[in-house]
Amino acid sequence: MATGKLLESNRDNAGDFIGECSVTQSCEPCMKTNVSTTAMFFCNKCNEFLCDACKNPHTVYKTGRHDIVNIQERQSVPVGVDMKGMDICPEHGKELEFFCQDHTKFCCSKCVLIHRKCDQVDEIANASGQExxxxxxxxxxxxxxxxxxxxxxxxxxxxxxxxxxxxxxxxxxxxxxxxxxxxxxxxxxxxxxxxxxxxxxxxxxxxxxxxxxxxxxxxxxxxxxxxxxxxxxxxxxxxxxxxxxxxxxxxxxxxxxxxxxxxxxxxxxxxxxxxxxxxxxxxxxxxxxxxxxxxxxxxxxxxx
The missing domain is CATH 1.20.120 (Four Helix Bundle (Hemerythrin (Met), subunit A))
Known part of the structure; x- marks a missing residue:
């Protein structure tokens, strides 16, 4: 199961464990109103993606100085997801690989031994396609x-x-x-x-x-x-x-x-x-x- 130390810049293009890809970013102000709009700009000062319609209101109504650039001008860096330790077993420090349905608990390769007599222990890699x-x-x-x-x-x-x-x-x-x-x-x-x-x-x-x-x-x-x-x-x-x-x-x-x-x-x-x-x-x-x-x-x- 791939996890890795994922980079904080998880908004940018490309990725280290999902392969090289082009990621389409959504305008963050639009997302707050349940609207999906493709972002065309990025404010380096506020660390926020913006569409064309939100770019000017961002500079007018949001205090502070702004450095807005086209997304294409931003340097491509590796991207991934930092799960903040949520995919790591807190007891053994290993990757979570199983989920015990009987106890509603995640298990790593060590603690899964405790659940070997449980009726249903799913392997996360095989059971996670529907989430x-x-x-x-x-x-x-x-x-x-x-x-x-x-x-x-x-x-x-x-x-x-x-x-x-x-x-x-x-x-x-x-x-x-x-x-x-x-x-x-x-x-x-x-x-x-x-x-x-x-x-x-x-x-x-x-x-x-x-x-x-x-x-x-x-x-x-x-x-x-x-x-x-x-x-x-x-x-x-x-x-x-x-x-x-x-x-x-x-x-x-x-x-x-x-x-x-x-x-x-x-x-x-x-x-x-x-x-x-x-x-x-x-x-x-x-x-x-x-x-x-x-x-x-x-x-x-x-x-x-």
């Missing part, structure tokens, strides 16, 4: 999950802004009633603002936890996608088989978390209610103003 479609599916799904993560982050930011703005409007709404309830105004206002800010702090905390969790998932997938692309384009069938098995659990966890965050609704506004019968206002004491909020987050209490 490429799975990796492609995972790759496409991760791109979509990244888009969902972006939507969650944007939604959290918008919700936080909306909540802050709505809380800021509370004072002006309350002041409209000030002339008629001067005696109780300050006490009621303090109570209301305290409740609103308490609710805001709790909600903002949830926004940020939700946003940070989605951002972390997005970062993890951003690190995985280049390896995924490299395995698809240059990986041996054995590497594709190993990477598919490893990627499956990661993908399921990411998808579960993203869907959970997507379905979790949070309140982004609060309003103030005044009683219709002002004649009973004085009898209500400092509870005459109500803070209306809507939240389905555990641990968040609706103040009414």
């Amino acid at each position: 490429r479609p799975k990796i492609q599916a995972f790759q496409q799904s991760m791109i979509k999950l990244q888009s969902k993560a972006d939507a969650i982050i944007a939604d959290c930011k918008q919700s936080e802004t909306g909540l802050t703005e709505s809380v800021a409007k509370i004072s002006s709404e309350v002041y409209k009633m000030r002339d008629r309830i001067v005696q109780l105004f300050e006490e009621a206002k303090k109570k209301l603002i305290t409740d609103a800010e308490q609710f805001q702090r709790a909600e903002v905390k949830c926004f940020r936890i939700k946003s940070e969790a989605s951002f972390k998932i997005k970062e993890e997938m951003y690190k995985v996608l280049p390896i995924c692309q490299a395995v698809l384009e240059h990986g041996t069938p054995s590497q594709q088989y190993i990477y598919s098995k490893i990627l499956q659990d990661k993908h399921n966890a990411w998808e579960s978390n993203i869907n959970e965050h997507t379905n979790l609704k949070m309140s982004s506004t609060v309003t103030v209610s005044f009683p219709r019968e002002l004649s009973t206002l004085l009898k209500m004491g400092n509870d005459f103003i109500k803070l209306n909020c809507d939240s389905n987050n555990p641990g968040i209490i609706n103040i009414a």
Whole structure:
């Protein structure tokens, strides 16, 4: 089984264990929107492949200096896939050659002896031909999950802004009633603002936890996608088989978390209610103003 010490420049042309070949690169910004476009340029400063449409926006909207060249002008170097040690047995330091279906475990030539009595131990070299479609599916799904993560982050930011703005409007709404309830105004206002800010702090905390969790998932997938692309384009069938098995659990966890965050609704506004019968206002004491909020987050209490 071919592995080798694969070079970090796994985007470039040619290869040491897959033979000399011409590799077609995809535009990386387009890939983030689930669009496959052939890259024509490469930014040496940002280490990013670009198509003709993305070249100018890259220099305009991405900060820093750029050194963009045609792909044909880049020096051809050996290419391969660095599996980051995932195809090496952690116990014996040998290449993984088998997969025990009974224990769902990879084995090298040494640890496979422990599984000699298992019913099904597959040789990776013979069993790894069907994994490429799975990796492609995972790759496409991760791109979509990244888009969902972006939507969650944007939604959290918008919700936080909306909540802050709505809380800021509370004072002006309350002041409209000030002339008629001067005696109780300050006490009621303090109570209301305290409740609103308490609710805001709790909600903002949830926004940020939700946003940070989605951002972390997005970062993890951003690190995985280049390896995924490299395995698809240059990986041996054995590497594709190993990477598919490893990627499956990661993908399921990411998808579960993203869907959970997507379905979790949070309140982004609060309003103030005044009683219709002002004649009973004085009898209500400092509870005459109500803070209306809507939240389905555990641990968040609706103040009414």
